[in-house]
Amino acid sequence: MRARLALPLLLVILVAAILASLAFGELRLSVSQVVGALTGHGGDELARTVVRDFRLPRTLVGVAAGAALAASGVVMQAFFRNPLADPGLLGVSSGGALGAVAVLALGPALGLAAASIWTLPLASIVGAFIATGAVMMLAQRGAGTERLLLSGIALNALLGAGTSFLLTITAGHFEVNAQILFWLMGGLENRSWEHVWMGLPIILLGCALLLPLGRGLNLLSLGEQSAQSLGVDVRRLRRRLIVLATILTALATAIGGIIGFVGLLVPHVLRLAFGPDHRRLLPFSMLGGAAFLLICDLVTRLFPIGLRLGVVTAVVGGPFFLWLLRRPR
Amino acid sequence: MRRLWLLLLILVPLAAAPPRRVVSQAVGTDELLLALADPGQVAALSNLGRDARYSPVAGEAKAYPTLKDSDAESVLSFRPDLVLAASFTRPETLALLRRAGVRLVVLDRFDTLEDVYADLRILGRELGHPERAEALIAQCRARVAALARRLQGVHPVRVLAASIYPFTAGAGTTFQDLCDHAGALNVAAEAGLKGHQPTPTERLLTWNAEVLVADDEPAIRARLAELPSYRLLPAFRAGHLVLLPGPLMSCVSHHRIDAYEQLARALHPERFR
Amino acid sequence: MTSALQASALTVPGRLEDVDLDLGPGELVAVVGPNGAGKSTLFQALAGLLPTDGQILWNGQPLSSISFQERGRRLAWVGQEAIFDFAFSVRDVVAQGRYAWNDDPSGVTEALAAMDLLTLADRPVTRLSGGERHRVILARALATTAPLQLWDEPVAQLDVRHALEVHRLARHLAEAGGTVLVSLHDIRAAYRFDRVLVLDRSRLVGNGKPHEVLTADLIRTVFRVEATFVTSLVPELPAT
Numbered sequence: 042m043r044a045r046l047a048l049p050l051l052l053v054i055l056v057a058a059i060l061a062s063l064a065f066g067e068l069r070l071s072v073s074q075v076v077g078a079l080t081g082h083g084g085d086e087l088a089r090t091v092v093r094d095f096r097l098p099r100t101l102v103g104v105a106a107g108a109a110l111a112a113s114g115v116v117m118q119a120f121f122r123n124p125l126a127d128p129g130l131l132g133v134s135s136g137g138a139l140g141a142v143a144v145l146a147l148g149p150a151l152g153l154a155a156a157s158i159w160t161l162p163l164a165s166i167v168g169a170f171i172a173t174g175a176v177m178m179l180a181q182r183g184a185g186t187e188r189l190l191l192s193g194i195a196l197n198a199l200l201g202a203g204t205s206f207l208l209t210i211t212a213g214h215f216e217v218n219a220q221i222l223f224w225l226m227g228g229l230e231n232r233s234w235e236h237v238w239m240g241l242p243i244i245l246l247g248c249a250l251l252l253p254l255g256r257g258l259n260l261l262s263l264g265e266q267s268a269q270s271l272g273v274d275v276r277r278l279r280r281r282l283i284v285l286a287t288i289l290t291a292l293a294t295a296i297g298g299i300i301g302f303v304g305l306l307v308p309h310v311l312r313l314a315f316g317p318d319h320r321r322l323l324p325f326s327m328l329g330g331a332a333f334l335l336i337c338d339l340v341t342r343l344f345p346i347g348l349r350l351g352v353v354t355a356v357v358g359g360p361f362f363l364w365l366l367r368r369p370r
Numbered sequence: 371m372r373r374l375w376l377l378l379l380i381l382v383p384l385a386a387a388p389p390r391r392v393v394s395q396a397v398g399t400d401e402l403l404l405a406l407a408d409p410g411q412v413a414a415l416s417n418l419g420r421d422a423r424y425s426p427v428a429g430e431a432k433a434y435p436t437l438k439d440s441d442a443e444s445v446l447s448f449r450p451d452l453v454l455a456a457s458f459t460r461p462e463t464l465a466l467l468r469r470a471g472v473r474l475v476v477l478d479r480f481d482t483l484e485d486v487y488a489d490l491r492i493l494g495r496e497l498g499h500p501e502r503a504e505a506l507i508a509q510c511r512a513r514v515a516a517l518a519r520r521l522q523g524v525h526p527v528r529v530l531a532a533s534i535y536p537f538t539a540g541a542g543t544t545f546q547d548l549c550d551h552a553g554a555l556n557v558a559a560e561a562g563l564k565g566h567q568p569t570p571t572e573r574l575l576t577w578n579a580e581v582l583v584a585d586d587e588p589a590i591r592a593r594l595a596e597l598p599s600y601r602l603l604p605a606f607r608a609g610h611l612v613l614l615p616g617p618l619m620s621c622v623s624h625h626r627i628d629a630y631e632q633l634a635r636a637l638h639p640e641r642f643r
Numbered sequence: 644m645t646s647a648l649q650a651s652a653l654t655v656p657g658r659l660e661d662v663d664l665d666l667g668p669g670e671l672v673a674v675v676g677p678n679g680a681g682k683s684t685l686f687q688a689l690a691g692l693l694p695t696d697g698q699i700l701w702n703g704q705p706l707s708s709i710s711f712q713e714r715g716r717r718l719a720w721v722g723q724e725a726i727f728d729f730a731f732s733v734r735d736v737v738a739q740g741r742y743a744w745n746d747d748p749s750g751v752t753e754a755l756a757a758m759d760l761l762t763l764a765d766r767p768v769t770r771l772s773g774g775e776r777h778r779v780i781l782a783r784a785l786a787t788t789a790p791l792q793l794w795d796e797p798v799a800q801l802d803v804r805h806a807l808e809v810h811r812l813a814r815h816l817a818e819a820g821g822t823v824l825v826s827l828h829d830i831r832a833a834y835r836f837d838r839v840l841v842l843d844r845s846r847l848v849g850n851g852k853p854h855e856v857l858t859a860d861l862i863r864t865v866f867r868v869e870a871t872f873v874t875s876l877v878p879e880l881p882a883t
Contacts, residue, residue, distance in 0.1 A: 066571075066572050067570050067571065067572040067573045068572045068573060068575075068576065087575060087576070090575060090602050091572050091575065094598055094602055095571055095572055095598055095602075096572075098598075119729075122728045122729075123728065124728065124729070158596040215535075216533070216534065216535040219535055219536070219537075220534070220535070220536070223536060230536065230571060231536075231571065231596075231597045231598055231599060232598075233596075233598045233601075256742070256746070259731070259735075259739065260739050260742055262728065262729050263727055263728070263729065263731070263736065263739070264722070264724075264726070266687065266692050266720070266722060267720070267722060267780070267783075269691075269692055269711070270690050270691075270692060270714070270715065270718065270719065270720035271715045271719075271739060271740060271742045271743060271783075271787065272711055272712045272713075272714060272715020272716065272742050272743030273711065273715070273742065274711040312729070316730070316731075317729035317730055317731055318731070318735065345568070345570070347568050
């Protein structure tokens with residue numbers, strides 16, 4: 042019943058968020074200027090540059106990262122049968138972080154960072170995949186859920202230590218240190234079309250491939266053994282889920298840095314509102330995640346006191362979580 | 371009675387003896403120390419002293435030992451009788467040094483040249499070479515005055531400090547000081563930015579900078595090109611980029627006058643023919 | 644008579660040793676044994692949920708050659724635990740039994756009715772009592788309309804009436820040609836069944852009609868209790 046309204050509602054919110062993201066920013070642009078810049082008719086050079094080269098890539102990256110993180114969160118929560126799971130459980134985001142931080146910290150010494158705009162995101166993706174591969178290897182033998190979880194925890198700790206170490210040894214090199222910190226706090230500043238091409242197509246593909254798995258996810262989320270006996274090829278499904286969730290999280294991290302809470306909060310809230318049916322929860326979360334991220338980004342832009350995206354999502358997410366915990370089960 | 375006079379004769383020079391083992395804790399104090407001290411007075415320079423990326427006196431610094439790191443222990447390992455520190459040294463380090471009973475001079479004002487001159491005077495007194503400080507100050511004043519004369523009546527060029535570090539220098543920074551002496555107008559200050567602020571992205575386009583000034587780092591042009599905020603600036607597209615040696619850009623000592631002169635030359639070449 | 648469910652030298656290292664059995668269609672089979680004897684392991688193995696040594700045949704076909712979807716249509720397994728982490732409605736969970744039938748909804752309402760769940764159909768499963776949750780997973784198994792039904796301790800948490808209804812349901816399924824295995828703790832209830840399998844310390848030590856297998860000696864050896872055969876209170880459902 043309520044679920045019927047969900048799709049149009051989420052679409053409306055997302056479209057509104059996209060429009061707001063294009064219309065608002067440091068510079069005040071009128072609606073006609075924005076429209077003109079988008080369609081190419083009229084509007085001045087400045088408006089066109091701002092809308093097309095600043096705001097549009099930024100918006101698209103926000104949509105991609107938000108959808109990817111939320112979708113990945115849905116998968117993690119079903120996979121681990123825990124509504125409090127998040128995309129970073131298997132070490133993907135910490136691996137991505139370490140990859141990027143390693144390039145930032147060691148790159149100058151190796152002459153790497155100067156290479157191109159692709160270096161940092163690529164290093165992040167490589168790091169993310171190595172991390173997940175390591176988790177799978179650590180868990181071994183069909184990768185049962187508990188073993189995966191424990192491996193993920195261990196790896197997250199290890200990768201976090203690595204990142205902290207790199208932060209420490211670059212402490213004297215202020216610019217590098219600041220760059221690392223900014224990356225670790227996530228953000229959509231200085232997103233250009235390269236980032237869009239890097240992330241959006243594959244993320245859309247990943248999301249599309251994930252949608253039909255909703256049926257199987259419903260059964261899997263209530264138990265692997267019962268799912269298998271009811272006809273689900275559990276092994277194949279779990280493999281696909283891990284691969285897709287990893288790709289989505291890795292790319293989102295590569296183009297947006299570490300952004301917490303989206304993958305945890307959005308699926309959880311939407312499930313509370315519209316029910317646990319994954320055939321609906323997946324598309325809802327993709328839309329909701331994109332909208333949520335854009336709105337948080339908008340907050341950082343409208344209140345330019347140096348807020349980072351990761352900070353805003355945490356400021357929204359943290360208290361919300363406390364409130365959730367207070368509700369009787 | 372005579373013994374008392376003898377004692378005083380010995381003690382007074384001892385009390386007034388200039389320090390023989392001076393350790394400098396920061397690059398800024400390295401520069402001041404090397405300008406005023408006898409070579410025999412310098413026990414060690416800061417850990418970044420020989421790093422050409424940060425120190426304008428990296429070459430000169432090679433002749434001296436350097437600290438291993440900026441911790442109090444490293445400083446004390448040289449058994450200094452005078453330690454020079456800057457205000458941005460960690461307070462824990464300063465506290466430990468004071469507790470060790472070492473004479474500590476903390477210089478905390480670097481914003482303008484007048485501040486630097488004051489620091490030079492303090493240091494000159496401590497080192498026992500007050501006259502050298504005065505001589506250096508006079509020299510500096512002369513250079514600055516000569517530069518000002520050259521740039522008399524020049525139309526200031528609109529400049530912006532560009533860096534991959536996501537902060538922009540506004541009013542009240544060493545970059546502002548640089549602009550003031552090189553015939554440049556800091557567009558960030560004009561737009562109301564004070565101190566170091568996060569770099570705005572869209573607004574940069576409206577500041578109409580004519581020239582971008584950046585650190586002379588490897589591949590800086592390519593790296594700035596990756597950032598839409600700079601890439602789309604008309605000045606960047608037109609290639610109006612002045613590169614200054616990194617250590618000079620962030621210099622806090624009298625060596626900044628070199629930066630003044632370099633920037634002035636780049637912005638107003640016609641005045642230097 | 645074609646075999647419905649067959650196992651040869653079925654072994655799960657450490658949990659099940661060398662089990663042979665051959666069950667035909669229409670058989671209602673009780674599986675008993677002390678804790679840790681391997682009842683749950685046997686059920687999981689027969690359902691293809693565990694890696695095993697030895698052979699398992701469903702209707703004469705090796706398990707390994709049957710696709711997952713086909714397995715979902717031919718065998719329904721009900722585990723001991725009925726834990727739900729997400730708030731699906733009772734109806735939604737029971738409807739999951741139709742997964743292997745491409746979600747064709749026929750039979751769901753009947754399954755709900757059979758387990759007395761119609762009034763609870765729209766309630767989230769997370770807000771059910773233990774017994775109600777067990778009825779839900781049973782209803783789900785019924786919804787699969789699978790001829791092979793393996794129920795691991797289905798009545799342990801049910802009240803007397805619902806337990807008897809489950810027994811009656813199992814009897815109906817067997818009469819309709821299905822093969823139903825039910826594991827029990829209460830060996831007295833085993834007498835309602837056509838055949839009893841007794842497991843003790845990973846081995847099958849009894850296979851046959853209840854009064855033939857469940858002798859005082861066997862009960863003493865396996866269960867280490869003294870059995871006396873008396874007539875006592877026997878609850879029955881009213882004749883319908």
